[in-house]
Amino acid sequence: MKKGSAMNATLADFAFERTLKPRQEVSLSSFSFLFSEIVQQLMKSEKAASYHAHSGALTDPMLQSAGSGTCHLNNDLEHQLYQLGIPIGEKLLELLFYREKGGQGGACSSGKRETKLVSMLHLINGSVFKALFGRPADGLEQSIEDEDEYRILDRSPITNKFANLGKNSQLGQTNCAAFIAGLIEGMLCSAKLYAKVTAHLYGDEEAGAGGDAQATAEGEGAETPAGAGAGATSTTIYVIKFAKEVAVRERAGQ
Template sequence: MLGAGARPNRHAVNIVERPIPKTRAEVSTVAFSAYAYLFSELISYAMDRAASITELEERLDKVGYEVGTRMMELLSYREKTVRRKPEVLDVLKFIHSTAWPFLFGKPANDLQQANAADDEYMISDHDLLVGRYISVPRSYATFVPGSIVAGIVRGMLDAAGFPAHRGGGGGGGGAPQKSTTILVKFEAAVMARQAALENARRG
């Protein structure tokens, strides 16, 4: 807030124009206690309005989707050299190595294509922030807090022009999760476009 008679700083950098941090030390952080309180309140709010674990995870996925679409828009604007990425692996690597550190302070641990399906990929994090210190009732033992991150990934992909089906964040509920895997299953139109790009390269 500006005081009486104060003038805005013309040299202040707009938040969306700040460059993407290159190292973990440059990533802006908030107190973990503040994050934990906010996330627990979000889960409580969703639980009060959900009739089942599936509905709870769907609500978290929707919240994550809204975050993801805005995150892709922000990162694309701030990284001014980014052009539209035409390849599936290009956008997945961007999420794995650029967006993940921005969100969680480090890249995801792994990015793999599923063995059984060409349209499925997996992003894994061995210590995902949203899985720490989660304690839920025994009746919610299968609840996966990583659903919100699955929604973030889906939102980023959709905003980049790579729509994917709603999936989930794998990992056991009830106890603190040591590893979370986000399953990405692209829509048929994305894979058809990818095949066309590969055919064009081969001539």
């Protein structure tokens, strides 16, 4: 938007300014309160559902996804957060591209849409995380055992900043970063790179020790300034498992 056009700005210009210009930063507190309320609402509805029907219909999607072997979720709450994230991710990717067209220093420097798997992952790892959280993610790597699987390391997910269950809780380990996992999945799927993204708390991870050990080695070198005590428990790995057809297409394209 040039300064001259501000004088006779149309409604369309106004709408463009309002929605497509990169926003100012949102207060962390506002986000945290809103997110906290979302989680509590989900927990309440979950409780109500399990009260009304013990074998509840609500648990079905979780069982299905667990059965497919691509996703293991600790509980229903994580699944619901993940479901919430997906539509946001789908819209977010589109929005970031449109903002880029506005030329306001948006998500991707070139302004083109990413179609390649690796460049898309780099975009998420760098620019998208920057646009969302003000900093890039803490690492992107390919899994050693499975080349269709990638991992993004996030040392302090914004959703886990204040979330803490305390010592003796019945909920066990719940990771609110499932929401961000859903967001990433939404973004990838809207770019037709179908994938299943799951959030795992770092530390209680036994499987895939090779890749994880590598991640810690890198991390200790970097030494984040954020509180060490808080970071240690909330470090999250987003495991991105691409669908077979995506992998096949990717290899054919090379």
